Amino acid sequence: MSGTYRAMHARSLADPEGFWSEAAAGIDWVRRWDRVLDATNPPFYRWFVGGQLNTCHNCLDRHVDGGRADQAALIYDSPVTGTVRRFTYRELRDAVARFAGALRKNGVGKGDRVILYMPMVPEAVIAMLACARIGAVHSVVFGGFAANELATRLDDATPKLVVSASCGIEPGRIVPYKPLLDAAIEWARHKPERCIILQRPEQRCSLREPRDVDWEAAVAAAEPAACVPVAATDPLYILYTSGTTGQPKGIVRDNGGHAVVLKWSMANVYGVAPGETFWAASDVGWVVGHSYIVYAPLLHGCTAILYEGKPVGTPDAGAFWRVIAQHGVSTLFTAPTAFRAIKRDDPDGALIAGHDLTRFRTLFLAGERSDPATLEWAEAKLKVPVIDHWWQTESGWPMAANCIGIERLKVKHGSPTKAVPGWDVRVLDAQGVEAKPGDIGAIVCRLPLPPGSLPTLWNADKRFVDAYLTAYPGYYQTGDAGYLDEDGYLYVMSRTDDIINVAGHRLSTGAMEEVLAAHPDVAECAVIGAADEIKGQVPLGLLVLKSGAASPPETIVREVVALVRERIGPVAAFKTATVVKRLPKTRSGKILRGTIQKIADGKEYKAPATIDDPAILDEIAEALRDLGYPKVLR
Numbered sequence: 001m002s003g004t005y006r007a008m009h010a011r012s013l014a015d016p017e018g019f020w021s022e023a024a025a026g027i028d029w030v031r032r033w034d035r036v037l038d039a040t041n042p043p044f045y046r047w048f049v050g051g052q053l054n055t056c057h058n059c060l061d062r063h064v065d066g067g068r069a070d071q072a073a074l075i076y077d078s079p080v081t082g083t084v085r086r087f088t089y090r091e092l093r094d095a096v097a098r099f100a101g102a103l104r105k106n107g108v109g110k111g112d113r114v115i116l117y118m119p120m121v122p123e124a125v126i127a128m129l130a131c132a133r134i135g136a137v138h139s140v141v142f143g144g145f146a147a148n149e150l151a152t153r154l155d156d157a158t159p160k161l162v163v164s165a166s167c168g169i170e171p172g173r174i175v176p177y178k179p180l181l182d183a184a185i186e187w188a189r190h191k192p193e194r195c196i197i198l199q200r201p202e203q204r205c206s207l208r209e210p211r212d213v214d215w216e217a218a219v220a221a222a223e224p225a226a227c228v229p230v231a232a233t234d235p236l237y238i239l240y241t242s243g244t245t246g247q248p249k250g251i252v253r254d255n256g257g258h259a260v261v262l263k264w265s266m267a268n269v270y271g272v273a274p275g276e277t278f279w280a281a282s283d284v285g286w287v288v289g290h291s292y293i294v295y296a297p298l299l300h301g302c303t304a305i306l307y308e309g310k311p312v313g314t315p316d317a318g319a320f321w322r323v324i325a326q327h328g329v330s331t332l333f334t335a336p337t338a339f340r341a342i343k344r345d346d347p348d349g350a351l352i353a354g355h356d357l358t359r360f361r362t363l364f365l366a367g368e369r370s371d372p373a374t375l376e377w378a379e380a381k382l383k384v385p386v387i388d389h390w391w392q393t394e395s396g397w398p399m400a401a402n403c404i405g406i407e408r409l410k411v412k413h414g415s416p417t418k419a420v421p422g423w424d425v426r427v428l429d430a431q432g433v434e435a436k437p438g439d440i441g442a443i444v445c446r447l448p449l450p451p452g453s454l455p456t457l458w459n460a461d462k463r464f465v466d467a468y469l470t471a472y473p474g475y476y477q478t479g480d481a482g483y484l485d486e487d488g489y490l491y492v493m494s495r496t497d498d499i500i501n502v503a504g505h506r507l508s509t510g511a512m513e514e515v516l517a518a519h520p521d522v523a524e525c526a527v528i529g530a531a532d533e534i535k536g537q538v539p540l541g542l543l544v545l546k547s548g549a550a551s552p553p554e555t556i557v558r559e560v561v562a563l564v565r566e567r568i569g570p571v572a573a574f575k576t577a578t579v580v581k582r583l584p585k586t587r588s589g590k591i592l593r594g595t596i597q598k599i600a601d602g603k604e605y606k607a608p609a610t611i612d613d614p615a616i617l618d619e620i621a622e623a624l625r626d627l628g629y630p631k632v633l634r
């Protein structure tokens with residue numbers, strides 16, 4: 001109905017307590033809250049204070065008891081192992097209860113942290129829900145991160161136990177996880193007491209007893225554990241995301257607000273009904289995986305898909321259509337990069353033919369800017385609405401979207417549409433004044449943020465305030481820049497910090513620079529995100545060598561590429577670097593990364609007035625030309 005969105009959004013901001021207490025009726029509570037929103041300690045806000053619930057109960061037991069026991073809760077579809085496995089709600093509940101018992105038997109209790117370093121196997125989902133069941137706090141670390149990143153998270157989260165697997169499987173290669181885990185534990189100051197290891201048949205690993213326990217043995221020895229009531233404000237999980245340094249930020253998610261908004265978002269943002277099949281083609285190591293592979297579909301009584309494969313190459317660019325048809329997917333959520341890869345391999349969409357996509361209704365894209373060409377291709381080939389929506393690890397759920405469950409608004413390519421109810425999204429100029437429509441500024445959200453968004457950073461309240469709430473008092477700084485148009489449509493254009501988006505994965509160029517700078521022959525360096533046809537952006541390194549560097553430049557380049565892979569992980573996709581004589585800087589010594597990026601991307605640039613020596617820009621352009629930049633993007 002026309003105007004429904006506008007009215008709902010306005011109400012969510014005018015009466016947030018009324019709005020969210022109504023949404024909270026969608027969740028089973030052990031104890032009703034005393035206060036919907038506790039705003040007594042700004043800028044810290046808490047939702048559903050005094051309330052008690054269990055997230056795992058709401059994801060599983062509730063549906064088993066409510067008539068969905070035999071409905072599929074989770075379908076594991078793994079082209080890389082040639083496996084499809086279905087878990088009904090009852091089967092998943094039983095497996096989770098058992099594993100929760102195993103966690104408990106191995107010393108994990110309420111409030112303890114558990115790190116999960118897992119490939120895309122059902123046991124990853126089981127372990128997440130098992131933590132939720134006993135009130136433990138999980139922290140999933142994406143499998144593409146290196147041991148060093150895992151060690152950083154071990155030290156920050158100080159887990160009692162780690163759950164991992166013998167290996168992950170990437171197309172064409174097996175990735176042994178256990179050596180990475182062993183190395184991380186060796187390097188970390190904090191040592192977990194136990195590791196529960198899933199032995200995958202594709203490659204088993206040796207266990208270090210008594211620290212390491214075999215998954216099967218741990219489960220066999222355990223009794224099922226019941227759901228434990230936790231406070232709505234207790235943490236459900238910590239998810240680390242790139243900050244502006246090598247030290248990642250531990251985003252905290254609470255139990256109550258998270259359950260309420262995720263359930264609400266399924267109907268209102270995604271327009272999905274309980275019983276339907278929802279597929280987020282992401283990884284459980286990212287926020288999209290937490291929210292829309294695991295929690296939201298299960299909270300809503302849907303069937304969730306866990307896909308261990310890629311959009312292309314497993315076996316071909318028709319893989320997504322096969323999964324949609326085989327499992328009757330109604331809604332797919334993925335990153336634009338997946339569609340760019342599919343379009344590259346199958347430009348005419350020939351592989352769509354022969355797959356029954358009649359139940360497929362909507363495609364949602366997020367994680368990076370959706371370029372109009374990719375959107376148009378997807379619309380033309382799939383003949384379903386393609387909806388760009390915008391959010392981040394910190395928000396945990398969409399901040400801007402075309403909320404098709406409320407009212408389908410006009411689509412404007414290049415825009416993720418408008419603020420989702422609960423989010424008061426504004427654009428501010430450098431003085432903190434609201435920008436005029438069309439003028440680019442910092443995208444911020446007025447406090448308080450809605451339920452489900454980060455209440456703080458793990459053990460780092462001050463960093464939370466400094467990083468997000470200080471630049472624009474009264475507002476949360478998203479780190480994105482963009483504008484609102486005359487109709488209130490949001491356009492997200494770039495980051496205001498050093499974060500780049502590589503194949504929808506969020507990475508810090510600052511963290512990569514820290515690694516490059518650690519090479520003994522590197523005097524100075526800069527890493528920028530250069531435009532890439534498939535991945536959106538890829539990192540590109542520029543190195544200035546120390547005089548008398550021991551090795552030739554090609555060797556140093558090879559070494560720094562290997563170093564980033566070793567310290568951060570293959571997911572960084574850091575493959576290109578070059579040696580330059582000097583880096584362009586302002587007179588105060590700030591490296592002009594933005595200008596280097598423009599040169600790499602073939603955009604117009606002018607030497608900033610503050611530049612130390614404009615001639616350096618020509619040198620950089622020449623060095624990048626030798627590397628094939630700017631690349632011609634279609």
Ligand code: COA
Pocket residue numbers: 119142143144145168170171175281282283286288310311312334335337338341366367502503504505534535569570571572573
């Ligand atoms: N464990 C170990 N290694 C991993 C990994 C994991 N879980 N995930 C990725 N990697 C490795 C890859 O094997 C690759 O290694 P390589 O340099 O040896 O080739 C590297 O990390 C980069 O991986 P990826 O970003 O997946 O790039 P790709 O070239 O293998 O595939 C796409 C490109 C576009 C097909 C792929 O990025 C993709 O499917 N993207 C979908 C986007 C997505 O899921 N985004 C999540 C947020 S919604």
Ligand code: AMP
Pocket residue numbers: 241287365366367368369370388389390391392393394416478479480492493494495501504505506
């Ligand atoms: P992550 O925390 O990994 O989910 O990354 C969040 C960041 O990805 C955001 O802050 C944006 O920079 C970017 N992003 C996510 N969705 C979109 C979108 N729809 N359009 C543009 N950028 C996006």
